[in-house]
Amino acid sequence: MLTGIRVVFIGGDARQLEVIQKFSELDATVILIGFDNLQNQFSGITKAKLSSELLKTADVIILPPVGTDDAGIVESIFTSEELRLVEEHIASLPKHAKVYTGMAKAHLKQMCAKYAIRLVELFERDDVAIYNSIPTAEGALMMAIQNTDITIHGSVCMVLGFGRTGMTMARTLQGLGAKVLVGVRRAEHFARAKEMGFTPFYTEEIIENVYYIDLLFNTIPTMIITAQVIANIPHRAVIIDLASKPGGTDFRFAEKRGIKALLAPGLPGIVAPKTAGRIIADTLSQLIMEDGITGRNRE
Amino acid sequence: MLTGIRVVFIGGDARQLEVIQKFSELDATVILIGFDNLQNQFSGITKAKLSSELLKTADVIILPPVGTDDAGIVESIFTSEELRLVEEHIASLPKHAKVYTGMAKAHLKQMCAKYAIRLVELFERDDVAIYNSIPTAEGALMMAIQNTDITIHGSVCMVLGFGRTGMTMARTLQGLGAKVLVGVRRAEHFARAKEMGFTPFYTEEIIENVYYIDLLFNTIPTMIITAQVIANIPHRAVIIDLASKPGGTDFRFAEKRGIKALLAPGLPGIVAPKTAGRIIADTLSQLIMEDGITGRNRE
Numbered sequence: 001m002l003t004g005i006r007v008v009f010i011g012g013d014a015r016q017l018e019v020i021q022k023f024s025e026l027d028a029t030v031i032l033i034g035f036d037n038l039q040n041q042f043s044g045i046t047k048a049k050l051s052s053e054l055l056k057t058a059d060v061i062i063l064p065p066v067g068t069d070d071a072g073i074v075e076s077i078f079t080s081e082e083l084r085l086v087e088e089h090i091a092s093l094p095k096h097a098k099v100y101t102g103m104a105k106a107h108l109k110q111m112c113a114k115y116a117i118r119l120v121e122l123f124e125r126d127d128v129a130i131y132n133s134i135p136t137a138e139g140a141l142m143m144a145i146q147n148t149d150i151t152i153h154g155s156v157c158m159v160l161g162f163g164r165t166g167m168t169m170a171r172t173l174q175g176l177g178a179k180v181l182v183g184v185r186r187a188e189h190f191a192r193a194k195e196m197g198f199t200p201f202y203t204e205e206i207i208e209n210v211y212y213i214d215l216l217f218n219t220i221p222t223m224i225i226t227a228q229v230i231a232n233i234p235h236r237a238v239i240i241d242l243a244s245k246p247g248g249t250d251f252r253f254a255e256k257r258g259i260k261a262l263l264a265p266g267l268p269g270i271v272a273p274k275t276a277g278r279i280i281a282d283t284l285s286q287l288i289m290e291d292g293i294t295g296r297n298r299e
Numbered sequence: 300m301l302t303g304i305r306v307v308f309i310g311g312d313a314r315q316l317e318v319i320q321k322f323s324e325l326d327a328t329v330i331l332i333g334f335d336n337l338q339n340q341f342s343g344i345t346k347a348k349l350s351s352e353l354l355k356t357a358d359v360i361i362l363p364p365v366g367t368d369d370a371g372i373v374e375s376i377f378t379s380e381e382l383r384l385v386e387e388h389i390a391s392l393p394k395h396a397k398v399y400t401g402m403a404k405a406h407l408k409q410m411c412a413k414y415a416i417r418l419v420e421l422f423e424r425d426d427v428a429i430y431n432s433i434p435t436a437e438g439a440l441m442m443a444i445q446n447t448d449i450t451i452h453g454s455v456c457m458v459l460g461f462g463r464t465g466m467t468m469a470r471t472l473q474g475l476g477a478k479v480l481v482g483v484r485r486a487e488h489f490a491r492a493k494e495m496g497f498t499p500f501y502t503e504e505i506i507e508n509v510y511y512i513d514l515l516f517n518t519i520p521t522m523i524i525t526a527q528v529i530a531n532i533p534h535r536a537v538i539i540d541l542a543s544k545p546g547g548t549d550f551r552f553a554e555k556r557g558i559k560a561l562l563a564p565g566l567p568g569i570v571a572p573k574t575a576g577r578i579i580a581d582t583l584s585q586l587i588m589e590d591g592i593t594g595r596n597r598e
Contacts, residue, residue, distance in 0.1 A: 147573045151433050153437065177474075271450075275448070275449045
């Protein structure tokens, strides 16, 4: 339980509702900033305006998955007012307080570092990335079904990368009966892909492997689907790029050649906000309980 | 090969292009009626207007998957003119000619019966129904991902019916990591579902099994998802009814209770027209070759 812990949520989207509910169930003292339009009333929860006065009493700050932008703006679908986190706010936090977000931009990192406030990026964690790979793969699958005139069953799919998302993507396609080629860079990934019934190849040999593919899923965040690769892909093929922006595809060349190429970052929050919210809620609450932050830490 | 066989296509949609291509490759003499706007030129194929004169020389007539409506109208997305098959046309066919379609309505059946012209309904065949269940299941899966805020992985899915489509649907969901309950009526289906790792139950006990489901897929073409069933489904659940129109769901009551219920017939032609076309093309060409119809059958 989190009895006595003061948890301040600043902004967010549908995912944050699952997190708020979880913290409320764990008996934390929950304060919501930037949720004025939220209809869904949780019991025993306070809404407030963003102020240094309020933040002085916080044990935990929870920002949305994308944190702040480089001007400190926090997105919230639950308010029409601008939420802007400035140095003064971070400066006012007690020393033991921790800030949690999905991914932090440089601006937020710098502010926290300056005032020695610990910042935790959830999406950096392997477990969270693996859990998030499930809605990502399902979203990519949905896009594949929508954007082809063939079935995934019996199609030839290529997955580039066999990390946290690549393995899930390959398994999802295999589960539907696709033939799956997996592009890897490491010998142990080659071995694991082979053991799992995929057809592995080393990414240096990508050109030799793309001639007959129907679908190409990329999870590698560097330019891998180059113009040269695209020139050798069948015209019917569809590229779905799951790597973080700007992806690993030469989109300009794909367009020029008339090959459908889709950049699809942030799928969990789009296709399964409830599941994505639960992933964050479960991980965050466990982390905070393990951290042993209690109301007594406060001076 | 089908050298010398005169195959007349009357109307159709994107699926028919695969069939036309296959028959052209097999060297049949292909005549297209109702394809005036078709850009895609196949070599050695003739376009014509619908006339009794032309039909006198036909060995095989291929209608679209839905055949004709009850007034004899044949749908074609490749023409702006009305295509209407009347008694005179059927009467003019040579005795050895066969008419192929997906499903025939009463009107077409009566006309063919009256003039002793053999009519073959492809979608009645078990093999075709099993092949078609693949795009059906993928289309249903796409709808499920689109219409829920959770992942299929880890969700509780119920599939009603364990026939040609039900088994494919259950396997597809299992492939993504769902927990799958299967409602059956026969002991051998119960046994097979259990062997395959599903959780079978008899459909008489449906009420006792729907309390915790997230998704309900129906393949049984009689009223099975009654008001009483719907009253016991969690509010978050989504019903996807794959049975032929009018489906097996009390849609009126689902709407009244605010439960999302979607009737989704004809998914193969929508989500995977190319695959659906190939299924028809492969089956039709094999059937006609086995039939041993040749140009010599003509007087």
